[in-house]
Amino acid sequence: MSAVLQNLVNQPYKHGFVTDIESDIAPRGLSEDTIKLISAKKDEPEWLLEFRLKAYQQWLKMEEPKWPNVKYPKIDFQAISYYSAPKPKKKLSSMDEVDPELLRTFEKLGVPMHERAALAGVAVDVIFDSVSVATTYKQKLAEVGIIFCSISEAVHMHPELVKQYLGTVVPVGDNYYAALNSAVFTDGTFCFLPKGVKCPMDLSTYFRINTEESGQFERTLIIAEEGASVSYLEGCTAPKFDTNQLHAAVVELVALDNADIKYSTVQNWYAGDENGLGGIYNFVTKRGLAKGVNSRISWTQVETGSAITWKYPSCVLQGDNSVGEFYSVAVTNNYQQADTGTKMVHLGKNTRSTIVSKGISAGHSNNSYRGLVRIAPTAAGARNYSQCDSMLIGGECSANTFPYIQVRNHTAKVEHEASTSKIGEDQLFYFAQRGIGNEEAVSMIINGFCKDVFQQLPMEFAVEATKLLGFKLEGSVG
Amino acid sequence: MIYQDSKTLLEVRGLRATVNGIEILKGIDLTVRSGEIHAIMGTNGSGKSTLAKVLAGHNAYKVTGGSVTFEGGNLFDLEPEERARAGLFLAFQYPIEIPGVANSHFLRLAYNTVQAQRGKEELDPLEFEDFVREKMKLLEMNPDFLDRGVNEGFSGGEKKRNEILQMALLEPRLAILDETDSGLDIDALKSVTNGVNQLTNKDNATILVTHYQRLLNYIVPDYVHVMESGRIIKTGGKELALELETRGYDWVSVEQRTAARV
Numbered sequence: 168m169s170a171v172l173q174n175l176v177n178q179p180y181k182h183g184f185v186t187d188i189e190s191d192i193a194p195r196g197l198s199e200d201t202i203k204l205i206s207a208k209k210d211e212p213e214w215l216l217e218f219r220l221k222a223y224q225q226w227l228k229m230e231e232p233k234w235p236n237v238k239y240p241k242i243d244f245q246a247i248s249y250y251s252a253p254k255p256k257k258k259l260s261s262m263d264e265v266d267p268e269l270l271r272t273f274e275k276l277g278v279p280m281h282e283r284a285a286l287a288g289v290a291v292d293v294i295f296d297s298v299s300v301a302t303t304y305k306q307k308l309a310e311v312g313i314i315f316c317s318i319s320e321a322v323h324m325h326p327e328l329v330k331q332y333l334g335t336v337v338p339v340g341d342n343y344y345a346a347l348n349s350a351v352f353t354d355g356t357f358c359f360l361p362k363g364v365k366c367p368m369d370l371s372t373y374f375r376i377n378t379e380e381s382g383q384f385e386r387t388l389i390i391a392e393e394g395a396s397v398s399y400l401e402g403c404t405a406p407k408f409d410t411n412q413l414h415a416a417v418v419e420l421v422a423l424d425n426a427d428i429k430y431s432t433v434q435n436w437y438a439g440d441e442n443g444l445g446g447i448y449n450f451v452t453k454r455g456l457a458k459g460v461n462s463r464i465s466w467t468q469v470e471t472g473s474a475i476t477w478k479y480p481s482c483v484l485q486g487d488n489s490v491g492e493f494y495s496v497a498v499t500n501n502y503q504q505a506d507t508g509t510k511m512v513h514l515g516k517n518t519r520s521t522i523v524s525k526g527i528s529a530g531h532s533n534n535s536y537r538g539l540v541r542i543a544p545t546a547a548g549a550r551n552y553s554q555c556d557s558m559l560i561g562g563e564c565s566a567n568t569f570p571y572i573q574v575r576n577h578t579a580k581v582e583h584e585a586s587t588s589k590i591g592e593d594q595l596f597y598f599a600q601r602g603i604g605n606e607e608a609v610s611m612i613i614n615g616f617c618k619d620v621f622q623q624l625p626m627e628f629a630v631e632a633t634k635l636l637g638f639k640l641e642g643s644v645g
Numbered sequence: 646m647i648y649q650d651s652k653t654l655l656e657v658r659g660l661r662a663t664v665n666g667i668e669i670l671k672g673i674d675l676t677v678r679s680g681e682i683h684a685i686m687g688t689n690g691s692g693k694s695t696l697a698k699v700l701a702g703h704n705a706y707k708v709t710g711g712s713v714t715f716e717g718g719n720l721f722d723l724e725p726e727e728r729a730r731a732g733l734f735l736a737f738q739y740p741i742e743i744p745g746v747a748n749s750h751f752l753r754l755a756y757n758t759v760q761a762q763r764g765k766e767e768l769d770p771l772e773f774e775d776f777v778r779e780k781m782k783l784l785e786m787n788p789d790f791l792d793r794g795v796n797e798g799f800s801g802g803e804k805k806r807n808e809i810l811q812m813a814l815l816e817p818r819l820a821i822l823d824e825t826d827s828g829l830d831i832d833a834l835k836s837v838t839n840g841v842n843q844l845t846n847k848d849n850a851t852i853l854v855t856h857y858q859r860l861l862n863y864i865v866p867d868y869v870h871v872m873e874s875g876r877i878i879k880t881g882g883k884e885l886a887l888e889l890e891t892r893g894y895d896w897v898s899v900e901q902r903t904a905a906r907v
């Protein structure tokens with residue numbers, strides 16, 4: 168690899184420091200008793216405990232998947248603390264009460280002021296002076312009948328809805344990590360949009376970040392009834408640190424007739440240091456059921472963090488004329504490994520899906536796209552278009568594309584395009600000859616490469632994501 | 646044009662350079678003063694583009710000997726982007742494509758970087774749009790090229806015009822045009838050379854690398870140098886180019902060898 172690229176790629180992770188914040192660690196190990204304890208602590212109804220135990224029984228019989236193109240030491244599931252919900256967070260009333268250590272961390276990271284407060288657990292209304300944003304926000308949503316709360320709260324306040332939908336898109340025994348999550352999930356987000364309601368604003372986890380800690384086994388359930396629509400934003404660009412190495416989340420989306428759910432993620436978990444030490448293992452199951460006619464599920468993701476990412480946001484297109492979309496940017500650097508992609512399962516007639524995947528690898532990282540397009544015999548007139556582009560920075564990284572296509576209906580049309588490109592020495596020299604330094608050049612090339620995906624993100628998110636990518640690959644390259 | 650008492654812009658002394666361990670430049674001497682136009686001619690593979698890229702700072706080339714001063718300072722103390730900002734411009738023989746990066750965005754960034762360096766005003770996208778369109782008119786370039794990727798899918802001649810557009814925007818002190826004339830049709834050659842002529846003045850200088858005497862009818866050089874095997878083997882006035890056209894390069898080399906033997 169050339170000297171320029173080597174230098175650019177090998178700069179140390181700027182934010183590789185440890186913050187010593189008091190945390191609450193419960194006894195380790197997983198058993199029926201642990202699950203009963205979690206359920207009791209959360210004061211859950213009997214049916215939910217049964218749901219958990221059933222998942223646990225299935226999990227015991229399953230094996231960790233071996234097919235992903237990632238390598239990591241064997242996880243000892245008995246060494247993990249499953250009841251790791253931190254002690255009830257005291258709500259802070261001003262920034263002065265926040266642990267100074269944490270504030271210093273945010274400062275080093277350059278987290279914007281208002282985000283710092285939210286992340287530190289200061290009630291949001293304190294931050295925005297007299298206007299209580301959070302309250303206004305909740306009120307506005309309630310006025311139109313939208314339920315937006317933690318899943319624990321929903322279990323108590325809207326048990327019939329949770330019971331009706333939980334586990335219907337991702338069954339308890341769907342896969343190893345989903346089964347584990349179903350058995351031990353601690354918290355997450357619940358969102359319900361009644362018939363005909365178009366959500367007046369983008370919903371974001373920001374607005375409940377201070378009230379609940381979701382822990383390492385997060386569970387999200389979003390339901391849009393007939394004609395409803397919502398755009399949901401998950402995560403933030405501020406780097407997230409966690410002492411838990413394993414994260415296994417489950418997200419389920421259900422869209423009824425003519426409903427529309429757009430789910431956008433920016434994932435920036437700690438990725439480990441430049442030698443590949445530490446970092447989060449992120450094993451996520453995300454699936455949307457486009458259940459009704461003309462319904463639409465759209466996933467957009469920008470994956471930049473985690474040591475290992477194993478994630479395939481998928482769409483089951485059951486309703487006739489339903490639409491599934493997947494737009495993804497996955498960046499890996501140093502020793503990061505990502506095996507990510509999507510599944511589009513076409514069941515209904517004239518269902519359509521679009522896949523746009525952009526993988527960027529730098530350092531010694533490994534970035535794989537894995538996608539499945541399945542057209543069932545019932546899916547007459549189904550169409551899929553897939554585009555998978557990889558970009559390599561430097562000569563030590565790798566990119567792979569594994570497209571699986573199964574077509575069982577001869578009226579269906581499936582198109583797949585793939586490309587691999589490299590940021591070349593001569594391109595960087597061209598920029599330099601016009602006065603533009605390497606870092607800025609790389610960032611411009613990368614943003615050009617990701618344009619099709621960034622366009623799908625809500626405006627401010629797109630701006631942040633652009634900066635984040637530059638940051639990931641320039642200075643810190645981490 | 647040669648001016649009395651003009652300042653030395655570029656001074657190359659005994660420059661040697663290698664690529665992959667192979668010596669390509671074997672002791673180049675060249676002095677360029679402001680106001681001057683120099684033409685460098687020579688056979689394929691004689692090292693003309695190598696000289697241009699070494700001066701611009703391409704890191705595939707290793708400087709193994711000699712010195713280069715640019716406006717009195719050591720050129721090799723500057724990174725490639727710093728050389729560009731200091732006013733050294735290279736119009737590439739083979740401009741590279743940068744797909745996905747909009748030409749307008751690229752041009753504006755380059756322009757603003759150089760402006761900032763000179764302590765001059767930077768332009769926002771709207772202001773720049775007007776500014777660049779004016780420059781394009783001069784070169785008879787279609788504004789549609791602003792919306793395309795940098796050089797992406799441009800024809801050979803379109804790429805060359807895009808290089809001169811950049812020269813017009815950046816107003817360099819020293820411009821090295823590496824075979825900018827090859828690939829241009831007759832009309833394009835006229836508009837491009839016309840553009841270059843408008844940009845030259847007594848404070849800047851131009852080095853034209855070319856194979857064709859024809860170019861020198863449009864841009865009249867003060868000096869013509871002949872390069873061979875990594876050296877400048879002959880220097881003369883504009884009439885040297887005409888002589889080369891009729892007698893070929895062999896003549897110079899033969900003359901050179903004979904002279905060496907004496």
Ligand SMILES: Nc1ncnc2c1ncn2[C@@H]1O[C@H](COP(=O)(O)OP(=O)(O)OP(=O)(O)O)[C@@H](O)[C@H]1O
Binds near residue numbers: 664691693696
């Ligand atoms: N990376 C490289 N590895 C090996 N040889 C190289 C490399 N780059 C250039 N050369 C050689 O250096 C010599 C000079 O090349 P250069 O491009 O400077 O020639 P030139 O005078 O510009 O020729 P032309 O008139 O064809 O443009 C050539 O023989 C070329 O093959």
Ligand SMILES: [Mg+2]
Binds near residue numbers: 693738
């Ligand atoms: Mg050449």
